[in-house]
Amino acid sequence: MATDMPTSFFGWVVFVLHQYGGALLQGAGVTLLLAIFGTFIGCIIGLLVGIVQTIPITERTNPGIKIVNKIVQFIFAAYVEIFRGTPMIVQAMVVYYGSMAVFQIDMSAMAAGFLVVSVNTGAYMAETVRGGIISIDKGQTEAAMAIGMNHIQTMCKVILPQSLKNIMPQIGNNLIINIKDTSVLNVISVTELYFVSKSAAGVYYRYFEVFFVTCVIYFIMTFIASRILRYIERRMAGSADYQLVSDPFADPTGVFPNNTPKKGGK
Template sequence: MTLKIVALAALLGFALGIILALFKIGRIKVLTWLANVYTSVFRGTPLVLQLMIIYFGMPQIIGFEIDAFPAAVIAFGLNSAAYISEIIRAGILAVDKGQREAAMALGIPYKPMMRDIILPQALKNILPALMNEFITLTKESAVVTVIGAMDIMRRAYIVGGDKYAFFEPLLIAGLIYYILVMILTLLGKAVEGRMRKSD
Protein backbone atom coordinates (compact mmCIF):
# COMPACT_ATOMS: atom_id res chain seq x y z
CA MET A 1 0.00 0.00 0.00
CA THR A 2 2.80 2.41 0.93
CA LEU A 3 4.70 1.72 -2.31
CA LYS A 4 1.53 2.13 -4.42
CA ILE A 5 0.71 5.48 -2.79
CA VAL A 6 4.28 6.77 -3.19
CA ALA A 7 4.62 5.58 -6.81
CA LEU A 8 1.30 7.03 -8.01
CA ALA A 9 1.72 10.26 -6.03
CA ALA A 10 5.24 10.68 -7.44
CA LEU A 11 3.94 10.27 -11.02
CA LEU A 12 1.09 12.73 -10.41
CA GLY A 13 3.44 15.20 -8.68
CA PHE A 14 6.05 14.96 -11.44
CA ALA A 15 3.53 15.46 -14.28
CA LEU A 16 1.80 18.36 -12.55
CA GLY A 17 5.15 19.77 -11.42
CA ILE A 18 6.39 20.03 -15.03
CA ILE A 19 3.20 21.88 -16.05
CA LEU A 20 3.47 24.28 -13.10
CA ALA A 21 7.17 24.90 -13.81
CA LEU A 22 6.39 25.76 -17.46
CA PHE A 23 3.63 28.11 -16.29
CA LYS A 24 6.08 29.83 -13.92
CA ILE A 25 8.67 30.52 -16.62
CA GLY A 26 6.08 31.27 -19.31
CA ARG A 27 4.99 34.68 -20.55
CA ILE A 28 1.27 34.34 -19.72
CA LYS A 29 1.03 36.31 -16.47
CA VAL A 30 -2.27 34.78 -15.31
CA LEU A 31 -0.83 31.23 -15.53
CA THR A 32 2.38 32.35 -13.80
CA TRP A 33 0.33 33.92 -11.00
CA LEU A 34 -1.87 30.80 -10.63
CA ALA A 35 1.18 28.50 -10.50
CA ASN A 36 2.84 30.71 -7.86
CA VAL A 37 -0.34 30.83 -5.74
CA TYR A 38 -0.69 27.04 -6.01
CA THR A 39 2.91 26.52 -4.88
CA SER A 40 2.54 29.03 -2.05
CA VAL A 41 -0.63 27.36 -0.70
CA PHE A 42 0.65 23.78 -0.87
CA ARG A 43 4.10 24.63 0.54
CA GLY A 44 2.65 26.91 3.21
CA THR A 45 0.17 24.45 4.77
CA PRO A 46 0.82 21.10 6.50
CA LEU A 47 0.53 17.95 4.38
CA VAL A 48 -1.65 16.27 7.01
CA LEU A 49 -4.12 19.19 6.77
CA GLN A 50 -4.27 18.85 2.96
CA LEU A 51 -4.86 15.10 3.35
CA MET A 52 -7.67 15.62 5.86
CA ILE A 53 -9.34 18.32 3.72
CA ILE A 54 -9.39 15.96 0.72
CA TYR A 55 -10.55 12.92 2.72
CA PHE A 56 -12.94 14.50 5.23
CA GLY A 57 -13.76 17.90 3.66
CA MET A 58 -14.16 17.23 -0.07
CA PRO A 59 -17.15 14.83 0.35
CA GLN A 60 -19.17 17.81 1.66
CA ILE A 61 -18.56 19.62 -1.66
CA ILE A 62 -18.69 16.76 -4.19
CA GLY A 63 -21.47 14.80 -2.45
CA PHE A 64 -19.76 11.40 -2.15
CA GLU A 65 -17.00 9.86 -0.04
CA ILE A 66 -13.45 9.39 -1.29
CA ASP A 67 -11.65 6.17 -0.32
CA ALA A 68 -8.45 6.48 1.72
CA PHE A 69 -6.18 5.25 -1.09
CA PRO A 70 -7.19 7.77 -3.83
CA ALA A 71 -7.39 10.55 -1.21
CA ALA A 72 -3.78 9.81 -0.18
CA VAL A 73 -2.55 9.69 -3.79
CA ILE A 74 -4.28 12.99 -4.63
CA ALA A 75 -3.07 14.78 -1.47
CA PHE A 76 0.55 13.58 -1.79
CA GLY A 77 0.59 14.18 -5.55
CA LEU A 78 -0.74 17.75 -5.28
CA ASN A 79 1.66 18.53 -2.42
CA SER A 80 4.65 17.01 -4.18
CA ALA A 81 3.85 18.93 -7.39
CA ALA A 82 4.40 22.23 -5.57
CA TYR A 83 7.94 21.24 -4.53
CA ILE A 84 8.80 19.50 -7.81
CA SER A 85 7.67 22.55 -9.82
CA GLU A 86 10.23 24.69 -8.00
CA ILE A 87 12.96 22.09 -8.54
CA ILE A 88 12.17 21.85 -12.27
CA ARG A 89 11.87 25.63 -12.65
CA ALA A 90 15.32 26.08 -11.12
CA GLY A 91 16.70 23.32 -13.36
CA ILE A 92 15.29 24.92 -16.52
CA LEU A 93 16.66 28.34 -15.59
CA ALA A 94 20.08 26.75 -14.90
CA VAL A 95 20.36 25.50 -18.50
CA ASP A 96 22.71 27.71 -20.51
CA LYS A 97 20.76 30.44 -22.33
CA GLY A 98 22.85 29.70 -25.43
CA GLN A 99 20.96 26.42 -25.82
CA ARG A 100 17.65 28.24 -26.13
CA GLU A 101 19.10 30.92 -28.40
CA ALA A 102 20.62 28.26 -30.69
CA ALA A 103 17.29 26.41 -30.90
CA MET A 104 15.45 29.63 -31.71
CA ALA A 105 18.07 30.51 -34.35
CA LEU A 106 17.46 27.10 -35.97
CA GLY A 107 13.72 27.82 -36.01
CA ILE A 108 12.78 25.05 -33.56
CA PRO A 109 9.29 25.72 -32.11
CA TYR A 110 8.87 26.26 -28.33
CA LYS A 111 7.30 22.87 -27.46
CA PRO A 112 9.90 20.66 -29.24
CA MET A 113 12.67 22.90 -27.89
CA MET A 114 11.49 22.42 -24.30
CA ARG A 115 10.77 18.69 -24.75
CA ASP A 116 13.89 17.67 -26.67
CA ILE A 117 16.58 20.20 -25.68
CA ILE A 118 15.90 22.12 -22.45
CA LEU A 119 14.03 19.60 -20.22
CA PRO A 120 16.47 16.67 -20.74
CA GLN A 121 19.39 18.91 -19.70
CA ALA A 122 17.42 20.33 -16.77
CA LEU A 123 16.55 16.80 -15.55
CA LYS A 124 20.23 15.86 -15.43
CA ASN A 125 20.91 18.88 -13.21
CA ILE A 126 17.99 18.33 -10.84
CA LEU A 127 18.07 14.54 -10.47
CA PRO A 128 19.57 14.61 -6.91
CA ALA A 129 16.92 17.13 -5.78
CA LEU A 130 14.14 15.05 -7.39
CA MET A 131 15.36 11.87 -5.68
CA ASN A 132 15.43 13.78 -2.39
CA GLU A 133 11.79 14.79 -2.95
CA PHE A 134 10.79 11.16 -3.63
CA ILE A 135 12.59 10.06 -0.45
CA THR A 136 10.75 12.75 1.53
CA LEU A 137 7.48 11.60 -0.04
CA THR A 138 8.17 8.01 1.04
CA LYS A 139 8.72 9.05 4.65
CA GLU A 140 5.78 11.48 4.71
CA SER A 141 3.46 8.73 3.43
CA ALA A 142 3.28 7.57 7.06
CA VAL A 143 0.68 10.30 7.74
CA VAL A 144 -1.95 8.34 5.74
CA THR A 145 -2.50 6.50 9.02
CA VAL A 146 -4.67 9.44 10.15
CA ILE A 147 -7.31 8.55 7.51
CA GLY A 148 -7.14 4.81 8.18
CA ALA A 149 -5.19 3.70 5.10
CA MET A 150 -3.56 0.30 5.61
CA ASP A 151 0.04 1.40 5.21
CA ILE A 152 3.13 0.31 7.15
CA MET A 153 2.38 2.52 10.18
CA ARG A 154 -1.26 1.39 10.39
CA ARG A 155 -0.17 -2.25 10.32
CA ALA A 156 2.32 -1.53 13.11
CA TYR A 157 -0.45 0.04 15.24
CA ILE A 158 -2.75 -2.95 14.64
CA VAL A 159 -0.05 -5.49 15.56
CA GLY A 160 0.88 -3.40 18.61
CA GLY A 161 -2.76 -3.31 19.73
CA ASP A 162 -3.17 -7.07 19.25
CA LYS A 163 0.04 -7.91 21.13
CA TYR A 164 -0.20 -5.07 23.71
CA ALA A 165 3.37 -4.18 22.76
CA PHE A 166 4.13 -1.27 20.44
CA PHE A 167 7.92 -1.03 20.61
CA GLU A 168 8.76 -3.99 18.34
CA PRO A 169 6.12 -3.29 15.61
CA LEU A 170 7.09 0.39 15.46
CA LEU A 171 10.78 -0.51 15.34
CA ILE A 172 10.11 -2.90 12.42
CA ALA A 173 8.05 -0.19 10.68
CA GLY A 174 11.00 2.19 11.06
CA LEU A 175 13.35 -0.45 9.64
CA ILE A 176 11.07 -0.96 6.60
CA TYR A 177 11.00 2.81 5.93
CA TYR A 178 14.78 2.95 6.32
CA ILE A 179 15.26 0.09 3.80
CA LEU A 180 12.90 1.79 1.31
CA VAL A 181 14.81 5.07 1.63
CA MET A 182 18.17 3.30 1.18
CA ILE A 183 16.88 1.53 -1.96
CA LEU A 184 15.69 4.86 -3.40
CA THR A 185 19.03 6.48 -2.53
CA LEU A 186 21.00 3.71 -4.29
CA LEU A 187 18.68 3.86 -7.33
CA GLY A 188 19.16 7.63 -7.50
CA LYS A 189 22.96 7.27 -7.40
CA ALA A 190 22.86 4.57 -10.09
CA VAL A 191 20.70 6.70 -12.44
CA GLU A 192 22.87 9.76 -11.76
CA GLY A 193 26.01 7.74 -12.55
CA ARG A 194 24.55 6.53 -15.84
CA MET A 195 23.55 10.06 -16.84
CA ARG A 196 27.07 11.33 -16.15
CA LYS A 197 28.57 8.54 -18.27
CA SER A 198 26.22 9.41 -21.15
CA ASP A 199 27.48 13.06 -21.19
Protein backbone atom coordinates in the same frame (compact mmCIF):
# COMPACT_ATOMS: atom_id res chain seq x y z
CA MET B 1 -1.58 -19.57 25.07
CA ALA B 2 -0.36 -16.98 27.54
CA THR B 3 2.51 -19.23 28.52
CA ASP B 4 3.72 -19.27 24.92
CA MET B 5 4.23 -15.50 24.91
CA PRO B 6 7.83 -14.39 24.27
CA THR B 7 9.73 -12.82 27.12
CA SER B 8 12.75 -11.18 25.47
CA PHE B 9 12.95 -8.26 22.98
CA PHE B 10 14.12 -10.47 20.15
CA GLY B 11 11.55 -13.02 21.06
CA TRP B 12 8.89 -10.37 20.56
CA VAL B 13 10.44 -9.19 17.30
CA VAL B 14 10.32 -12.73 15.94
CA PHE B 15 6.78 -13.08 17.24
CA VAL B 16 5.71 -9.83 15.56
CA LEU B 17 7.34 -10.84 12.30
CA HIS B 18 5.63 -14.21 12.46
CA GLN B 19 2.23 -12.79 13.31
CA TYR B 20 2.19 -9.56 11.35
CA GLY B 21 5.04 -9.86 8.85
CA GLY B 22 2.62 -10.28 5.97
CA ALA B 23 0.44 -7.38 7.02
CA LEU B 24 3.46 -5.13 7.55
CA LEU B 25 4.83 -6.02 4.11
CA GLN B 26 1.46 -5.27 2.60
CA GLY B 27 1.51 -1.91 4.37
CA ALA B 28 5.02 -1.33 3.04
CA GLY B 29 3.70 -2.12 -0.44
CA VAL B 30 0.97 0.49 -0.09
CA THR B 31 3.53 2.99 1.19
CA LEU B 32 5.81 2.35 -1.80
CA LEU B 33 2.92 2.55 -4.23
CA LEU B 34 1.81 5.89 -2.79
CA ALA B 35 5.34 7.26 -2.72
CA ILE B 36 6.35 6.16 -6.24
CA PHE B 37 3.06 7.06 -7.87
CA GLY B 38 2.86 10.36 -5.97
CA THR B 39 6.42 11.30 -6.87
CA PHE B 40 5.88 10.38 -10.52
CA ILE B 41 2.66 12.37 -10.90
CA GLY B 42 4.21 15.16 -8.83
CA CYS B 43 7.12 15.33 -11.28
CA ILE B 44 4.76 15.57 -14.23
CA ILE B 45 2.82 18.35 -12.52
CA GLY B 46 6.11 20.06 -11.73
CA LEU B 47 7.31 19.80 -15.34
CA LEU B 48 4.06 21.22 -16.71
CA VAL B 49 4.04 24.10 -14.25
CA GLY B 50 7.72 24.70 -14.98
CA ILE B 51 7.14 24.82 -18.76
CA VAL B 52 4.25 27.25 -18.39
CA GLN B 53 6.07 29.46 -15.91
CA THR B 54 8.95 29.95 -18.34
CA ILE B 55 6.90 30.87 -21.43
CA PRO B 56 8.68 33.89 -22.86
CA ILE B 57 6.55 37.03 -22.91
CA THR B 58 7.89 39.87 -25.05
CA GLU B 59 6.54 43.17 -26.27
CA ARG B 60 5.37 41.37 -29.39
CA THR B 61 3.19 38.85 -27.56
CA ASN B 62 -0.51 39.03 -28.35
CA PRO B 63 -2.34 40.95 -25.54
CA GLY B 64 -4.96 38.19 -25.16
CA ILE B 65 -2.27 35.60 -24.56
CA LYS B 66 -0.60 37.95 -22.10
CA ILE B 67 -3.78 38.15 -19.98
CA VAL B 68 -4.40 34.39 -20.06
CA ASN B 69 -0.77 33.86 -19.18
CA LYS B 70 -1.03 36.25 -16.22
CA ILE B 71 -4.09 34.40 -14.87
CA VAL B 72 -2.51 30.97 -15.30
CA GLN B 73 0.71 32.17 -13.65
CA PHE B 74 -1.31 33.48 -10.71
CA ILE B 75 -3.14 30.17 -10.30
CA PHE B 76 0.11 28.22 -10.41
CA ALA B 77 1.79 30.55 -7.95
CA ALA B 78 -1.18 30.22 -5.58
CA TYR B 79 -1.09 26.42 -5.95
CA VAL B 80 2.60 26.27 -5.10
CA GLU B 81 2.30 28.60 -2.12
CA ILE B 82 -0.78 26.91 -0.64
CA PHE B 83 0.43 23.33 -0.92
CA ARG B 84 3.95 24.14 0.17
CA GLY B 85 2.66 26.28 2.99
CA THR B 86 0.32 23.80 4.73
CA PRO B 87 1.11 20.43 6.36
CA MET B 88 0.34 17.33 4.30
CA ILE B 89 -1.42 15.78 7.28
CA VAL B 90 -3.89 18.69 7.30
CA GLN B 91 -4.27 18.56 3.52
CA ALA B 92 -5.19 14.89 3.82
CA MET B 93 -7.96 15.71 6.29
CA VAL B 94 -9.28 18.60 4.22
CA VAL B 95 -9.28 16.65 0.96
CA TYR B 96 -10.72 13.44 2.38
CA TYR B 97 -13.49 14.95 4.49
CA GLY B 98 -13.92 18.08 2.36
CA SER B 99 -14.54 16.16 -0.86
CA MET B 100 -17.54 14.53 0.83
CA ALA B 101 -18.86 17.63 2.60
CA VAL B 102 -18.45 20.13 -0.22
CA PHE B 103 -18.52 18.17 -3.47
CA GLN B 104 -20.45 15.08 -2.37
CA ILE B 105 -17.66 12.95 -3.78
CA ASP B 106 -17.24 9.72 -1.86
CA MET B 107 -13.52 9.42 -2.28
CA SER B 108 -11.79 6.34 -0.92
CA ALA B 109 -9.04 7.01 1.58
CA MET B 110 -6.56 5.55 -0.90
CA ALA B 111 -7.68 7.89 -3.70
CA ALA B 112 -7.47 10.88 -1.36
CA GLY B 113 -4.01 9.71 -0.35
CA PHE B 114 -2.81 9.50 -3.96
CA LEU B 115 -4.23 12.92 -4.68
CA VAL B 116 -2.66 14.59 -1.66
CA VAL B 117 0.79 13.08 -2.18
CA SER B 118 0.83 13.89 -5.91
CA VAL B 119 -0.39 17.44 -5.57
CA ASN B 120 1.91 18.09 -2.63
CA THR B 121 4.95 16.73 -4.46
CA GLY B 122 3.91 18.70 -7.56
CA ALA B 123 4.07 21.95 -5.60
CA TYR B 124 7.63 21.24 -4.52
CA MET B 125 8.66 19.89 -7.91
CA ALA B 126 7.31 22.98 -9.68
CA GLU B 127 9.87 25.09 -7.86
CA THR B 128 12.59 22.50 -8.38
CA VAL B 129 11.88 22.30 -12.11
CA ARG B 130 11.81 26.09 -12.41
CA GLY B 131 15.18 26.21 -10.69
CA GLY B 132 16.45 23.47 -13.02
CA ILE B 133 15.28 25.37 -16.10
CA ILE B 134 16.80 28.65 -14.92
CA SER B 135 20.11 26.92 -14.26
CA ILE B 136 20.53 25.96 -17.94
CA ASP B 137 22.65 28.43 -19.90
CA LYS B 138 20.54 30.91 -21.85
CA GLY B 139 22.61 30.13 -24.95
CA GLN B 140 20.94 26.70 -25.15
CA THR B 141 17.52 28.31 -25.45
CA GLU B 142 18.77 30.84 -27.97
CA ALA B 143 20.41 28.17 -30.08
CA ALA B 144 17.19 26.13 -30.07
CA MET B 145 15.12 29.14 -31.06
CA ALA B 146 17.66 30.09 -33.72
CA ILE B 147 17.06 26.80 -35.56
CA GLY B 148 13.32 27.48 -35.45
CA MET B 149 12.14 25.58 -32.38
CA ASN B 150 9.09 26.93 -30.54
CA HIS B 151 8.86 27.07 -26.74
CA ILE B 152 7.49 23.54 -26.29
CA GLN B 153 10.09 22.02 -28.63
CA THR B 154 12.88 23.98 -26.98
CA MET B 155 11.74 22.74 -23.58
CA CYS B 156 11.17 19.10 -24.50
CA LYS B 157 14.21 18.56 -26.72
CA VAL B 158 16.84 20.75 -25.16
CA ILE B 159 16.13 22.35 -21.80
CA LEU B 160 14.19 19.73 -19.84
CA PRO B 161 16.49 16.79 -20.67
CA GLN B 162 19.36 18.85 -19.31
CA SER B 163 17.55 20.20 -16.27
CA LEU B 164 16.10 16.77 -15.50
CA LYS B 165 19.64 15.52 -15.14
CA ASN B 166 20.41 18.37 -12.76
CA ILE B 167 17.31 17.88 -10.65
CA MET B 168 17.58 14.07 -10.35
CA PRO B 169 19.03 14.36 -6.83
CA GLN B 170 16.04 16.49 -5.85
CA ILE B 171 13.59 14.00 -7.36
CA GLY B 172 15.33 11.32 -5.31
CA ASN B 173 14.97 13.48 -2.24
CA ASN B 174 11.27 13.82 -2.89
CA LEU B 175 10.81 10.08 -3.33
CA ILE B 176 12.53 9.38 -0.04
CA ILE B 177 10.58 12.09 1.75
CA ASN B 178 7.39 10.63 0.29
CA ILE B 179 8.21 7.10 1.44
CA LYS B 180 8.46 8.46 4.97
CA ASP B 181 5.80 11.15 4.89
CA THR B 182 3.00 9.01 3.48
CA SER B 183 2.83 7.81 7.11
CA VAL B 184 0.74 10.90 7.86
CA LEU B 185 -2.01 9.41 5.69
CA ASN B 186 -2.83 7.12 8.63
CA VAL B 187 -5.08 9.96 9.83
CA ILE B 188 -7.50 9.16 7.01
CA SER B 189 -7.02 5.40 7.53
CA VAL B 190 -4.94 4.64 4.46
CA THR B 191 -3.57 1.20 5.22
CA GLU B 192 0.06 2.11 4.66
CA LEU B 193 2.94 0.87 6.77
CA TYR B 194 2.50 3.19 9.76
CA PHE B 195 -1.24 2.52 9.99
CA VAL B 196 -0.70 -1.23 9.88
CA SER B 197 2.07 -0.97 12.49
CA LYS B 198 -0.11 1.02 14.85
CA SER B 199 -2.90 -1.51 14.53
CA ALA B 200 -0.55 -4.42 15.07
CA ALA B 201 1.15 -2.79 18.05
CA GLY B 202 -2.23 -2.12 19.66
CA VAL B 203 -3.12 -5.79 19.81
CA TYR B 204 -0.43 -6.87 22.30
CA TYR B 205 0.58 -3.38 23.45
CA ARG B 206 4.07 -4.06 22.07
CA TYR B 207 4.77 -0.63 20.56
CA PHE B 208 8.54 -0.72 20.78
CA GLU B 209 8.99 -4.11 19.16
CA VAL B 210 6.53 -3.50 16.35
CA PHE B 211 7.85 -0.06 15.56
CA PHE B 212 11.39 -1.35 15.67
CA VAL B 213 10.44 -3.69 12.84
CA THR B 214 8.62 -0.84 11.08
CA CYS B 215 11.67 1.35 11.41
CA VAL B 216 13.84 -1.29 9.75
CA ILE B 217 11.35 -1.71 6.90
CA TYR B 218 11.24 2.06 6.27
CA PHE B 219 15.00 2.24 6.27
CA ILE B 220 15.36 -0.65 3.83
CA MET B 221 12.91 1.04 1.48
CA THR B 222 14.56 4.44 1.56
CA PHE B 223 18.04 2.99 1.33
CA ILE B 224 17.24 0.89 -1.72
CA ALA B 225 15.45 3.84 -3.30
CA SER B 226 18.45 6.08 -2.80
CA ARG B 227 20.82 3.46 -4.27
CA ILE B 228 18.62 2.95 -7.33
CA LEU B 229 18.41 6.71 -7.88
CA ARG B 230 22.16 7.05 -7.59
CA TYR B 231 22.51 4.35 -10.23
CA ILE B 232 20.09 6.15 -12.56
CA GLU B 233 22.02 9.40 -12.05
CA ARG B 234 25.22 7.69 -13.07
CA ARG B 235 23.56 6.19 -16.11
CA MET B 236 22.28 9.63 -17.16
CA ALA B 237 25.75 11.12 -16.94
CA GLY B 238 26.67 8.89 -19.88
CA SER B 239 29.99 7.53 -20.96
CA ALA B 240 33.01 9.77 -20.72
CA ASP B 241 34.44 8.33 -23.90
CA TYR B 242 33.46 8.34 -27.52
CA GLN B 243 34.54 6.57 -30.63
CA LEU B 244 35.81 8.16 -33.78
CA VAL B 245 33.97 7.05 -36.85
CA SER B 246 35.29 5.59 -40.09
CA ASP B 247 37.54 7.57 -42.35
CA PRO B 248 40.09 9.60 -40.39
CA PHE B 249 40.92 11.63 -43.49
CA ALA B 250 37.57 13.33 -43.19
CA ASP B 251 39.15 15.72 -40.71
CA PRO B 252 41.20 18.36 -42.53
CA THR B 253 43.00 19.45 -39.38
CA GLY B 254 44.07 15.91 -38.58
CA VAL B 255 43.54 16.28 -34.86
CA PHE B 256 42.82 13.08 -32.99
CA PRO B 257 42.07 13.76 -29.34
CA ASN B 258 41.21 10.16 -28.73
CA ASN B 259 43.61 7.63 -30.20
CA THR B 260 42.59 4.65 -28.12
CA PRO B 261 38.82 4.52 -28.20
CA LYS B 262 37.31 2.40 -25.48
CA LYS B 263 33.73 1.52 -24.90
CA GLY B 264 31.88 2.87 -21.85
CA GLY B 265 33.52 3.52 -18.52
CA LYS B 266 34.56 6.74 -16.82
